[in-house]
Amino acid sequence: MMILPPTVRPSETPILRRHTPATTSYRAYRSCLRWEFGFCCAFCLLHESTLGIDVEGTGLMSIEHFETQALHPELRDEYSNCHLACRFCNGARGRRPSRLEHVSLLNPCSATWADHFKIVDHCLQAVKGDEDASYTEAIYDLNDPRKTGLRRAHAETLTEAIEALREGPGLSEALIAEMKATTDPDRRTTLASALQSVGKALQQAITQVQRFAAIPADADLQCRCSTEMSLPRFVSTQCWEYSV
């Protein structure tokens, strides 16, 4: 099982589109778009699992038209114009255009997000002096308190579980070693109780990390264009493989 990192970092390359659904109503692209963007908002990088469980159908993730439907109705069903986006990014942008006189919105399929944004304290901050990134940050309100709060909650929860998985086995060994070495029955009881605590912590940590699977349980098993179901590189390279 692929598990997300505590913090999803910006892509080191533009996101390469792999899916090629036949042109139809844009709403039919959802399955392709979810896999295309690794179940993450293309702009603020919030993953579906950060928003909840089985979020498909709840409206928490939506389809964002890079060129808005209002200004470019002819691109409404153009697959390359559609991005997976969280409801917050979609709502923040509204109908604002992709270009103003001196600035343009960055498109994650043609721009390298890591060149334009840095993660600082759960915020996705535009690189200083990068006007297009600043415009994109403002238009999608990339750091509205809802997004930073969810990023922080995701990071803290996963970090706690991962630390337990790293430290737990060593703690168990140390407790067992001391149990073997001591003859004091009270001390042995105390150590046995602590050992139980570590066991419980490990079990809980396993359950907790599974909550953050990179591929949600409600992921479509088939998409519109029958492209192989796999995560985009920017997500898969950040995930870690976990097997029970």
Add this chain to the structure above:
Amino acid sequence: MQWSGESTVIAESFAALTPLARELVVQQFAAFTFALAESAVDLRPRLWRLLQATFPEQQAHWSVVAATEGLAEVELEEEIRSAYEQLFEDPDDDEALQQLRALQTRHAVILEERFNSTLPVERGEIAELLNRARETLK
């Protein structure tokens, strides 16, 4: 039941329902709206307003539904959307920006509660168990 078309169409449909059917719709409304596909999300605040206007005598009931089923969140989101629109009109309006941030912060609290409720283990519990073991080994 399909929710499509303009508010007037919905109002007429409502008027045609039997009282029992109306009551059922009222009861099911919250769960129903939250199960809507994203395409209909924009319709929820309109439906919400319409139902409030259609059944003003049930204001108390609406409050309970809103509080228990999260419909207050729908209203909050609509306020946030309005705040964005106001800010788009005048990006230098500091008061509008402060209002937006306050609304988002209120919403963030709801979202974090929801996030926590989807966790299989309470936050901090794992760390506490490990601390107990660490303390024992000292």
